[in-house]
Amino acid sequence: MAGRQKEKEVPDEVHQNQILRELYLKELRTQKLYTQYHVNPLRKVHTITRKPMSWHDNLEEPADVRFLNLIHHAAQGPRKKYCETQTENHEIGWHSQPLIDPAHSDCRLNHFKVFNDITLYKAKLWQLGAGYSRK
Numbered sequence: 001m002a003g004r005q006k007e008k009e010v011p012d013e014v015h016q017n018q019i020l021r022e023l024y025l026k027e028l029r030t031q032k033l034y035t036q037y038h039v040n041p042l043r044k045v046h047t048i049t050r051k052p053m054s055w056h057d058n059l060e061e062p063a064d065v066r067f068l069n070l071i072h073h074a075a076q077g078p079r080k081k082y083c084e085t086q087t088e089n090h091e092i093g094w095h096s097q098p099l100i101d102p103a104h105s106d107c108r109l110n111h112f113k114v115f116n117d118i119t120l121y122k123a124k125l126w127q128l129g130a131g132y133s134r135k
Helices: 013-030 065-075 118-128
Strands: none
Touching: none
């Protein structure tokens, strides 16, 4: 059988105060106050975006024409940038104009649904869902 467990003695107020004092002094010994900050040279530097409502960040700066031209050129589509395809994926859809004029009256290319009396009846029956009971 298990032996009797001793009841924990509740430390009195003097002991609790002494423990808290030792913790406080230990924290003060190990605490270091930094007043000079610098960038770690071993890490990559990430730029921080400006605040949109700050007046000093929104001062007008001269526009860099070369950079703007580069951005506008990159935003264009491949057909406007290049006169011919640059990759094999460009070849798909490069010539998007249809080879022949899509005339709807030409029956060689357009096969519309034509109904007579019997096929119209069956189509309406299928739309209602009653035509699927086949044996």
